[in-house]
Amino acid sequence: MTTLEGLAHGLSVALQPSILIYSLFGALLGTFVGVLPGIGAMAAITLLLPITYYISSEAALVMLAGVYYGAQYGGSVASILLRLPGTPQSAVTTLDGYPLAQQGRAGVALFTAMISSFAGSLLGIAILVLMAGWLASIATQFGAADYAAMMVMGLVAASTIGSRQPAKSLAMVVVGLILGTVGTDVNSGAPRFTFGQTQLLDGINLVALAMGLFGVAEVIANIRKADRHGPPNRVGLRELIPARDDLRRICAPILRGTTLGGFFGALPGTGSTISSFLSYALERRVSRRPQKFGHGAVEGIAGPESANNSAAITAFVPTLTLGIPGDPIMALMLGALVIHGIQPGPMMLEARPDMFWGLVVSFGIGNLFLLILNLPLIGIWVSMLRIPFRWLYPAIIVFICLGVYSVRGASFDIVMVAAVGAIGYALALAAFSPALLLLGFVLGPLIETNLRRALLVSRGDPMIFLERPIACGFVIATLALILLPLARRIRQGRG
Amino acid sequence: MQRDYHDLLWGGILALFGLGVAGYAAQSYDFGDLRRMGPGFFPVILGLILAVLGIVIAIPAWWRQAQPEPIAWREGVAVLAALLFFGFSMTRLGIAPATFVAVLIASSVAARRGLVWRLMLAVVVTALTWAIFLGALDMPIPLFPWSR
Numbered sequence: 001m002t003t004l005e006g007l008a009h010g011l012s013v014a015l016q017p018s019i020l021i022y023s024l025f026g027a028l029l030g031t032f033v034g035v036l037p038g039i040g041a042m043a044a045i046t047l048l049l050p051i052t053y054y055i056s057s058e059a060a061l062v063m064l065a066g067v068y069y070g071a072q073y074g075g076s077v078a079s080i081l082l083r084l085p086g087t088p089q090s091a092v093t094t095l096d097g098y099p100l101a102q103q104g105r106a107g108v109a110l111f112t113a114m115i116s117s118f119a120g121s122l123l124g125i126a127i128l129v130l131m132a133g134w135l136a137s138i139a140t141q142f143g144a145a146d147y148a149a150m151m152v153m154g155l156v157a158a159s160t161i162g163s164r165q166p167a168k169s170l171a172m173v174v175v176g177l178i179l180g181t182v183g184t185d186v187n188s189g190a191p192r193f194t195f196g197q198t199q200l201l202d203g204i205n206l207v208a209l210a211m212g213l214f215g216v217a218e219v220i221a222n223i224r225k226a227d228r229h230g231p232p233n234r235v236g237l238r239e240l241i242p243a244r245d246d247l248r249r250i251c252a253p254i255l256r257g258t259t260l261g262g263f264f265g266a267l268p269g270t271g272s273t274i275s276s277f278l279s280y281a282l283e284r285r286v287s288r289r290p291q292k293f294g295h296g297a298v299e300g301i302a303g304p305e306s307a308n309n310s311a312a313i314t315a316f317v318p319t320l321t322l323g324i325p326g327d328p329i330m331a332l333m334l335g336a337l338v339i340h341g342i343q344p345g346p347m348m349l350e351a352r353p354d355m356f357w358g359l360v361v362s363f364g365i366g367n368l369f370l371l372i373l374n375l376p377l378i379g380i381w382v383s384m385l386r387i388p389f390r391w392l393y394p395a396i397i398v399f400i401c402l403g404v405y406s407v408r409g410a411s412f413d414i415v416m417v418a419a420v421g422a423i424g425y426a427l428a429l430a431a432f433s434p435a436l437l438l439l440g441f442v443l444g445p446l447i448e449t450n451l452r453r454a455l456l457v458s459r460g461d462p463m464i465f466l467e468r469p470i471a472c473g474f475v476i477a478t479l480a481l482i483l484l485p486l487a488r489r490i491r492q493g494r495g
Numbered sequence: 496m497q498r499d500y501h502d503l504l505w506g507g508i509l510a511l512f513g514l515g516v517a518g519y520a521a522q523s524y525d526f527g528d529l530r531r532m533g534p535g536f537f538p539v540i541l542g543l544i545l546a547v548l549g550i551v552i553a554i555p556a557w558w559r560q561a562q563p564e565p566i567a568w569r570e571g572v573a574v575l576a577a578l579l580f581f582g583f584s585m586t587r588l589g590i591a592p593a594t595f596v597a598v599l600i601a602s603s604v605a606a607r608r609g610l611v612w613r614l615m616l617a618v619v620v621t622a623l624t625w626a627i628f629l630g631a632l633d634m635p636i637p638l639f640p641w642s643r
Contacts (some may be wrong), residue, residue: 054632168502171509171548178516178541185534190524192534193516216574223570223604390605394598395620397574401581401597402590402628405636414582418575425571429564430501448537460530 003129010357014365019062019358022055026063027366030070031374035078035384036392040087041071042435043218045332046210047396049339050403057340058355062362064336068329069121069312069363072272073370076113076305077381080106081235089272089308092280096293096300103296107239112250112301114374120258120306121367124313127262129360131314132349136321139346145454145464149474150268151324151447156481157269158327159436162277166485172432176440177447179204186445187452199412206335208404208413209420209441213434215400216421219393221428235382240375242298250302253283257306265311268318271327272311279307313363320344320356324446328435331442499561506553510546517542570604577601589637590628594621 013019026048033044044067052060075090080097093113100109142150159169182193183203194200260282261275283303284293293300316333318326323345325331337344342352349356374381404413424434454471458464465471520538527533577600584593598617605613628634 051632165552167548167551171545171552174513174541174545174548175509178513178538178545181538181541187532188525188534190534192520192524192538216578220567220571220574223574224567224606388607390602390607391616393574393605394577394601394616395623397577397601398581398594398597398620398624401578401585402624402634402636405582405585406628406632406634409635411582411586414578414585418578418582421578422571422575425567427505429566430505432505451537452532455529455532460528462529 003133006353006357007129007361009353010359010361013058013354013358014062014361018056019059019362020365022059022063023066023362023366024369026066027070027370028066028373030067030072031074031370031381032070032384033067034071034074034076034087034090035381036074036387036389039218039392039396040214041068042210042329042332043214043396044071045329046207046214047399047403049207049210049332049336050406052336053339053406057337057342058358060336060340061333061355061359062366064333065316065359065363066366068333069117069309069367070370072305072309072312073114073117073374074381076117076301077110077378078385080109080113080301081382081385089276089312090305091273092276092304093301095280096295096297099294099296100298100301105239105296106235108242108246108298109296109301110235110378111240111242111375112246112298113305114371116250116254116257116302116305117309118367118371119254120261120309121313121363123255123258123306124262124265124310125360125363127266127310127314128317128363131266131317132321132356135317136346136349139322142322142346142470143454143468144450144457145468146470146474147322147324148447148450148454149465149471149478150322151443151450153474153478153481154268154318154324154326155436155440155443156478157267158271158439159433160481160485161270162274163433165431168430168432169436172427172434172436173440176437176442177444179209179437180441180444181448186449199410203445204441205404205407205413205416206332206442207407208416210332210335210438211400211404212417212420213424213438215396216417217424217428217434219396220421220425222389223393235378240378246298249298253279253299253303254306256282256286257303258310261307261310262314264307265314266317266326268324268326271315271329272308275311276304276308279303309367316359320348320359321346323348325439325442328438331439334442497560497562499556499559500563501561502556502559503553506549506551506556508549510549510553513542513545513547513549515542517546573601573604585636587640589639589642590624591621591638592640594624 033039045064071087072089075087076093079085079090079093080101083094083098085091085094097109155173159173160166163169182200184191184201191201257279260279264270264275280300283299284290287299315326315330318324319330319334325334401414404417454464465475517539520535524535525533526535577597580600581593581597595617598620599613602613602616629638
């Protein structure tokens with residue numbers, strides 16, 4: 001199928017009324033949770049996971065993806081108006097967005113964030129279309145060793161790049177990998193770490209784990225913190241119109257941000273949060289007025305916002321073409337697909353063109369929705385910021401319970417959520433990343449299976465990871481990711 | 496001196512957990528060899544890696560100063576109590592009483608005191624739960640103790 005045929009086919013899928021409605025619903029819900037500080041895309045997607053059992057796989061993925069990119073739009077609203085990032089991806093936007101809002105130019109900041117997000121998403125979709133076909137054709141040559149090496153690199157990259165304490169991040173990944181081994185071992189049929197509990201034979205429930213880590217733990221942490229901010233200023237529609245000078249300034253940052261985000265989003269292990277930080281650093285470096293950054297430079301919003309949206313789209317490249325999620329949100333998406341019996345991988349483009357192209361086109365439509373709706377609706381989103389968290393969290397707790405229960409009708413899973421939530425909260429207090437635990441949990445069984453297969457093929461010779469050029473490349477990259485920061489630290493310690 | 500107790504404690508816990516996992520897996524499951532890995536291979540290796548990482552986290556924390564984050568005890572207890580109550584009463588009492596009481600438990604630690612807004616919130620959330628999970632999704636759970 002050529003790209004044009006694919007897009008035409010995708011249009012016919014994405015324009016089905018049911019898909020359209022789920023896309024719109026997801027995008028709006030995403031914006032809503034993005035606006036509200038205290039609930040992120042991760043928690044929202046987890047809460048929706050059980051509902052996806054009841055709808056078609058296309059609709060499910062389109063809706064969850066809508067939540068993801070919708071949250072990127074919404075996150076910037078709270079960042080700009082309250083200096084409270086609704087999502088980690090929009091944390092950078094507070095740096096220049098909040099000063100602009102204080103200067104009475106909140107409208108311009110919001111407009112810049114939205115138009116940059118839209119442009120970033122569109123260019124991200126173009127990158128996704130171009131890369132996915134190419135990567136899928138290469139991926140058919142990937143062997144088990146290559147997959148295993150690539151996933152290990154992805155996990156190491158996710159825990160070392162941009163992390164202040166790589167050992168803590170790596171520890172979370174390993175805990176996730178260990179939790180992933182619970183249940184019946186696929187190769188030997190032996191039950192592992194089940195301690196006689198039949199409920200554990202299928203392994204730890206992904207939904208229960210994610211809800212504990214992101215739902216319960218975040219609720220506990222936010223009850224005290226969330227309602228401390230004052231009310232936001234009102235923003236009129238007229239204020240959204242940017243000056244010609246602003247428009248001129250944001251064009252180049254959008255292009256640079258998109259390219260940067262598109263690249264890092266597609267790499268396993270680096271995602272939209274890192275992209276937005278890198279983009280900010282880049283913009284400040286190339287700017288002719290770096291002193292303006294941090295005091296209300298529109299470039300400081302345009303670059304990161306386009307980068308995180310572009311990365312959010314291209315993150316689907318490895319997920320859909322290799323079946324390897326590059327970040328925790330993609331891990332949840334993959335979980336949703338597996339619930340529907342779809343194993344993403346190089347064959348998916350051929351076998352399920354409706355899924356792939358429908359998703360691609362729905363990204364475009366969803367982002368268009370968001371742009372068209374969010375500009376006039378901005379007043380409503382701003383007033384959402386007035387909803388106190390104390391009205392929301394009791395409902396979230398009930399929805400968590402019912403969501404987990406609906407997966408397989410086991411009250412045991414609710415107890416599990418409570419336990420995971422308590423541990424997750426304690427870990428978050430000590431600045432451990434629960435997201436990395438989840439990534440390790442999802443990738444663990446895939447890594448183990450591929451590792452076993454690779455060593456079976458090579459008759460137990462570990463040199464297979466160095467003899468195969470693709471695997472060898474990943475091994476070298478992994479070692480570099482571990483050793484370079486270590487070397488830097490030792491040098492700093494001496495100096 | 497205020498040591499970094501968070502990292503000290505968690506480093507220790509993770510190291511012990513890693514050792515426990517490795518030890519239990521080594522004892523209970525076949526390790527195999529590189530050519531044919533047994534079910535114990537992966538967990539033993541992971542447990543050992545985690546033990547090393549735990550030590551790497553804990554040791555420098557001894558010499559590092561840090562202000563421990565205040566723990567939200569009350570909030571944590573209320574949220575967990577609401578969850579557990581809901582989990583135990585959902586199938587026995589039905590989701591209407593379970594939701595109503597769980598919301599009251601959870602909202603008891605909110606920054607704002609008072610019973611009226613909490614009762615109103617409980618009514619609204621119960622109605623929403625009924626509409627979404629029984630009305631729209633048609634989940635097979637009783638609404639009240641007598642509706643089976």
